[in-house]
Amino acid sequence: MLDALSGKFPVSVVTGFLGSGKTTLINRLLKRPDMNRVAVIVNELGEQAIDNDLIETSSEQMMLLNNGCLCCVLRGDLQETLRDLFVKRRNGVVIDFNRVIIETTGLADPAPVMQTLMTDDMLQAHYRLDCVVTLVDAVNGLGQLETMQEPVKQAALADRIVITKSDLASNEKINKLESRLRELNPQAPVKRALNGEIELAFLIDVGLRDTRAKLADIERWLGVGTHEGADGHVHRHDQSIRSFSLRFDQPFTWETFSQCVEVLTSMRGPDLLRVKGLVNLEGRPGPVVVQGVQHLFHPPVELAGWPSADRATRIVFITRGIERRTVEQLFGAVIALSGQRDAQKASRSG
Amino acid sequence: MTTATLSPQAQAKQTLAWNMKLISHNELAGFGGIGEGINMQVAKDGRRILWLAHESAPKNFTAVDVTDPKNPQVIVQTDLPHEGVRSNSLDVVGDVMAVAYQTKKTGDKPAGMDLFDISTPEKPKLVSHFDASGPHSRGAHCVWFVDGEYAHLTSGSADFEPTHPNDFQFYRIIDVRNPSKPVEAGRWWYPGTHKGDSAPPPPRHPRFDGGYRPHNVNVYPERPDRAYVAYLDGGALILDISDKSKPKMITNWRYSPPFNGFCHTVMPLLGRDLLIVTDECTKDDGIDWPKLGWVVNASVETNLVPVSTLPLPPPENFTKRGGRYGAHNLHENLPGPASFRSNTMVVGTFFNGGVRAFDTSNPYQPQEIAYFVPGAPELSPKGAIQINDVWVDEKGLVYAVDRFAGGLYIIEMTP
Numbered sequence: 001m002l003d004a005l006s007g008k009f010p011v012s013v014v015t016g017f018l019g020s021g022k023t024t025l026i027n028r029l030l031k032r033p034d035m036n037r038v039a040v041i042v043n044e045l046g047e048q049a050i051d052n053d054l055i056e057t058s059s060e061q062m063m064l065l066n067n068g069c070l071c072c073v074l075r076g077d078l079q080e081t082l083r084d085l086f087v088k089r090r091n092g093v094v095i096d097f098n099r100v101i102i103e104t105t106g107l108a109d110p111a112p113v114m115q116t117l118m119t120d121d122m123l124q125a126h127y128r129l130d131c132v133v134t135l136v137d138a139v140n141g142l143g144q145l146e147t148m149q150e151p152v153k154q155a156a157l158a159d160r161i162v163i164t165k166s167d168l169a170s171n172e173k174i175n176k177l178e179s180r181l182r183e184l185n186p187q188a189p190v191k192r193a194l195n196g197e198i199e200l201a202f203l204i205d206v207g208l209r210d211t212r213a214k215l216a217d218i219e220r221w222l223g224v225g226t227h228e229g230a231d232g233h234v235h236r237h238d239q240s241i242r243s244f245s246l247r248f249d250q251p252f253t254w255e256t257f258s259q260c261v262e263v264l265t266s267m268r269g270p271d272l273l274r275v276k277g278l279v280n281l282e283g284r285p286g287p288v289v290v291q292g293v294q295h296l297f298h299p300p301v302e303l304a305g306w307p308s309a310d311r312a313t314r315i316v317f318i319t320r321g322i323e324r325r326t327v328e329q330l331f332g333a334v335i336a337l338s339g340q341r342d343a344q345k346a347s348r349s350g
Numbered sequence: 351m352t353t354a355t356l357s358p359q360a361q362a363k364q365t366l367a368w369n370m371k372l373i374s375h376n377e378l379a380g381f382g383g384i385g386e387g388i389n390m391q392v393a394k395d396g397r398r399i400l401w402l403a404h405e406s407a408p409k410n411f412t413a414v415d416v417t418d419p420k421n422p423q424v425i426v427q428t429d430l431p432h433e434g435v436r437s438n439s440l441d442v443v444g445d446v447m448a449v450a451y452q453t454k455k456t457g458d459k460p461a462g463m464d465l466f467d468i469s470t471p472e473k474p475k476l477v478s479h480f481d482a483s484g485p486h487s488r489g490a491h492c493v494w495f496v497d498g499e500y501a502h503l504t505s506g507s508a509d510f511e512p513t514h515p516n517d518f519q520f521y522r523i524i525d526v527r528n529p530s531k532p533v534e535a536g537r538w539w540y541p542g543t544h545k546g547d548s549a550p551p552p553p554r555h556p557r558f559d560g561g562y563r564p565h566n567v568n569v570y571p572e573r574p575d576r577a578y579v580a581y582l583d584g585g586a587l588i589l590d591i592s593d594k595s596k597p598k599m600i601t602n603w604r605y606s607p608p609f610n611g612f613c614h615t616v617m618p619l620l621g622r623d624l625l626i627v628t629d630e631c632t633k634d635d636g637i638d639w640p641k642l643g644w645v646v647n648a649s650v651e652t653n654l655v656p657v658s659t660l661p662l663p664p665p666e667n668f669t670k671r672g673g674r675y676g677a678h679n680l681h682e683n684l685p686g687p688a689s690f691r692s693n694t695m696v697v698g699t700f701f702n703g704g705v706r707a708f709d710t711s712n713p714y715q716p717q718e719i720a721y722f723v724p725g726a727p728e729l730s731p732k733g734a735i736q737i738n739d740v741w742v743d744e745k746g747l748v749y750a751v752d753r754f755a756g757g758l759y760i761i762e763m764t765p
Contacts, residue, residue, distance in 0.1 A: 002719050006764050007369040062354035070354050091667045092366045092723065094354050 016135030018106030021164035024196035131206035134158035138169035187223025269295030277315030369720030382757030387440035388741035441495035450490035461489025484508030516561030538597035603654035631676025636669025641676025673732030674701035690742035727756030
């Protein structure tokens, strides 16, 4: 049977505060010859929106860009638009796109967009989240991160962070911004773009493309911060965003693992900004990929095999105010309880 | 203003793919119209030779060396004796190939079946000709030959006079154990289709009289006592052939009308008590829609019950692209060293709907899992691809052919 991941269309979510240069970046990407079968979903087609020289004006909801790509203006909800796109593609009435880029509004919280891909049965059967790219303006970014919630969450949820307009700010200012971003989200690599130019490879194929993922693919997806510090802990200051990774050497039963997640999401769902990891399940040949955004988790996908000798469960957490210790204790308690339950079961059956 | 919705012509030009990727394409030396016969020979020297029967004259059959599927090479292409005959169907067992010949007019020749020695694939040697010509015969449309012993033909014969001119073929079992002297071992026809039958002639389809003829007969080594027969407007049948000299009908699922006839293939999913039954779309522009692939519960052989159909994109778009759109051939899980076999995954052809794969693990809700629809071939007389037949190898490579011009498409299912 076919691979559980490879047939899904990769979706990139491009987010960033107002004026951070999302449209410029997308336009640059679409001008590349290997990005000519993309469906772009934008929120508006204003003067600042997807390029005037790429699009001829239209009152339609879907347009063909000059480079052959498809542009959809989000009128209703994203769920409907993505469903409609898939059906139209299958029916062959629009281009046979192979990738979707969603541009969020500057004030948007990217979490609901990510959740849409995880929870709608049809969408999660046909699409996969490839990458959340967060753009931060070099000139105003630091101030925005200090004073507003949206940019903080956008950075915290990112797989990749791009600092834009770096030619307009001093090196010192950018360095400061960069270290602030690394604090917020140590897993996400940060790069600087000049006039929207950034290497394509930095932004695409970040998510797992098939269940035969290699170690490098997994490390790329999980992020750079997973190896920081012996305990996976990243030193934090007083800000509320926390980022850490946990390792468990003993395999889980699915029941125990899902119970851990259930307890965590029911107690602190809104503060569990992003979770991604590999879980070692008892008796399974490969790890199970888990990913969650706040209280919602993607159905687990089992990989064909472990990519290396390291078979430990490793999970990256980005939270709002939940400390590493809290999560560790919670997992510990659930594991202990399930151990007791198993022991009771064994004694009853014995 | 550039609208995102493509015109029907632009739609036909576009290649559509999902979970399938083209790895090579061969226009077969300019004779890219292939019928319903594909089979792979694993030659003694290890080469993998794909044998293809042409849809119509002037070509008879073509052999393509697909040992390197990225670089298929035509190694032999043969001609028919005249324009009034076509080969359409072939099968291969070891180094023996059976080819069916059907004429345009009754009474014409050659009509019947040839057996070739293909031990040197570049030089097929005729071993024998089984003559099925006759005043009311057009010869053989399809051959099923998988055990090296019996060929199952859908054919006319010199001594068969139908009650209706559309019913000129019936089921014939040909003993080829001596390949130089094939002889008929048994036959069966739909009651009432042969002059002199006590049964009355069956009713004609009110809109599309496709006739009462067997199209494909499938017989598997695992069930040597069963023939699964698609009988055009007569629907799907299962025959008991434990005595090859006296095939007996066990069951007949007739569904046309209300449907539009032309039952084409009955393929059992062995071990699952299921049949996949396909119709053939025979009219352009959606005139005879719906033409479907049916999933049929056969757990009680005498009471076949359809439980679902293979999901297809809606006809509104595809019927406007040119040519036919609807079900046709399947990869028939042939035995043989290089053939893919599955009792859950079904791969079929749908003319301008391309080649499509389905997971039937849940027979009540089969799922489409992959498709490949090539853009219209350069010289397509219909303006759209017309994928006619498909064969899948044991590695999962899909060999799909166009009916008119496109030739052979070798497709990889991803991953």
